[in-house]
Amino acid sequence: MSPATSISEGYSASASPDAPPVLELRGINKSFGPVHVLRDVDLTVRAGEVTALVGDNGAGKSTLVKCIGGIHPADSGSYLFEGQPVKVDSPRAAAELGVEIVYQDLALCDNLDIVQNMFLGRETTKRFVLDEVTMEQLAADTLASLSVRTVTSVRQRVASLSGGQRQTVAIAKAVLWNSKVVVLDEPTAALGVAQTAQVLELVRRLADKGLAVVLISHNMNDVFAVADRIAVLYLGRMTAQVSTSDVTHSQVVELITTGRGAATRREAPDEPNGTAGADGTSEWKNGERP
Ligand SMILES: Nc1ncnc2c1ncn2[C@@H]1O[C@H](COP(=O)(O)OP(=O)(O)O)[C@@H](O)[C@H]1O
């Protein structure tokens, strides 16, 4: 995939209301040896929205992200992109679709500058060879298009950047490539209050530009500040996907900690299959959730 010559190009395909979701996972299962980490997980991600993915430590959030990013392809289930079933079995396959992941550890190189980091691994492909001047301009344009003003020079080494700036560079790197879906794994986990606010503003801007954003976070304040929808993983199962406006902080916390709560029932009051399971958890069976 080539970089956006002008950043606005990457966002031209904003979804109309009846367009299929950009990304849809259905019945995803993933095990590592005997450990069944993801169980029949459904997830719907729409353009122009921030979908928060929440859940306790070990719930399977990062594993789900790695399935989306092609690092750990799912054992079973479907992966639909813009309504079409696709096979995403490598990071390259995900990138070809326009699915970019900003991993928890960021994977930036301290000894390289911002431009070098943004183009790392993709400086030259068969279809495009970029010179330093063009790369520098594209990096600067991308940051400017995201209204990033905290970075003074794109020739600054990443080692000299603050945590918030590093996160910004990682996000800018993800959107440089005509991305349609950007997944951010705990982008504010290591940040202070002011930097968190900056990164959250950036997250919101990405969605407002028409990208589909998946935000993984532990922090309910962050989630309620920017998310349109909230997906809750509990012990590897998706227990609820709700509109942020339909739930309270405490309902989401209850879903995260117990896997059940008012929100699941409110989501589909007439759903006959949404009954409490034998173990007391209320969950919608695969494919039956509205
Ligand atoms: N590569 C792996 N091999 C074995 N188990 C793993 C691997 N990756 C994750 N797990 C297990 O999967 C579960 C979910 O982990 P993870 O997806 O990192 O959760 P979260 O990001 O929600 O904290 C944990 O029990 C973890 O130990």
Ligand SMILES: [Mg+2]
């Ligand atoms: Mg994680």
